[in-house]
Amino acid sequence: MFNFTHDGHVHTPFCPHGTKDPIELYIQAGIEKSLQSMTFTEHAPFPRSFIDPVPNQDSAMSIDLLPEYLDTLQRMKQHFKDVIDIKVGLEVDLLPHLEEETIALLEPFAPLLDEVILSQHFLYVDGTYMPIDYSAETFDELVTALGSFENVMKAYYESIERGLGFPWENINVARIGHIDLPIKYQKNYEWDRSHVKEEEERLLLAIADRGFGLDFNTAGLRKPDCGEPYVAGLAKSANRLNIPFTLGSDAHLANDVAAGFDLIAQKKATFL
Known part of the structure; x- marks a missing residue:
């Protein structure tokens, strides 16, 4: 079920x-941790009409x-081909109301991409894009705007479900990234996952119908207010629908490549 020799989110x-x-340095870390392959998934450029709402406007690379x-990645792929399989990818933001613009911007580059992760980092609330994972403070503004932590989770799931109606296969989307990202701050709130089960199950059915996989993202283990991998709480339901998982460290520094994979190996039966 899990391929521990591949890090699919770097x-x-x-x-x-x-x-x-x-x-x-990332590649060397992967080799030292006995990986056979790695997918680099840098944050893809935003459509020009999108204004990054975080203070430093540093959520993604420039076009x-x-x-x-x-x-650079094509050169790395060739240079290390006898040692490790380097896959060229992107992490593309699902921006409500800008899905078509996003696909149009990136479609010319699709032939150069092995696989893409589709992730959501912003929710569209009352005409404004609000960041989900920038900080505990900005997340609390989102909770206040929507009324509860559960309402944020519902809005997150529903937004992804709506976004799946667009032709993401045109830019080689393979899987959905950190499908329950709001749990990054879950320890700051009292909440009950059973209250969002309907939205969760509907989203998983939509993902299964589209044939996408899920990013089993270990970054949540490194977030003190989270304490678990992103998708862990949905893994049993996703597994029943035969949705494939790809382990991903979401490493933003070389030392985090394959981070947490050992823990998943020890506890994989508890997730599935």
């Missing part, structure tokens, strides 16, 4: 909110850097 120095660790990013 960032790079092209990430404006990450570290400057060279790509070679001007995308050709250099892709060229």
Whole structure:
């Protein structure tokens, strides 16, 4: 069920909110941890009409850097081909009301992409894009705007479900990233997952219908207010629908490549 020799969610120095660790350092970390393959999934450029709402406007790389990013990874793929399989990818934001613009922007680059993760980092609330995972403070503004933690979870699931109606296969989307990202701050709130089961199940059915997989994202283990992998709470339901999982560290520094994979290996039976 889990391939522990592949890290399917890895960032790079092209990430404006990450570290400057060279790509070679990420790859070397993967080799040292006995990986056979890695997918680099840098945050894809936003459509020009989208204004990044986080203070430093550093959520994604510039469109001007995308050709250099892709060229760099193609060179890494060739350089390390006898040691490790490097896959070229992106983490594309699902931006409500800008789905078509996003696909149109990235479609010319699709032939250069092995696989893409589709993730949501912003919710559209009353005409405004609000960040989900920027900080505990901005997340609390989202909870206040929607009325409860459960309402944020419902809105998150429903937004992804609506977004799946667009032709993401045109840019080689393979899986949905951190499908329950709001749990990054779950320990700050009293909430009951059973209250969002209807929305959760409906989304998983939509994902299964589209043939997408799920990012089994270990970054949640490294977040003190989360304490579990993203998707862990939905894993049994997803598994019953035969939705495939791809382990991903969501590493933004080289040392985090394959982080948490050992814990998942020890406890995999509890997730499925």
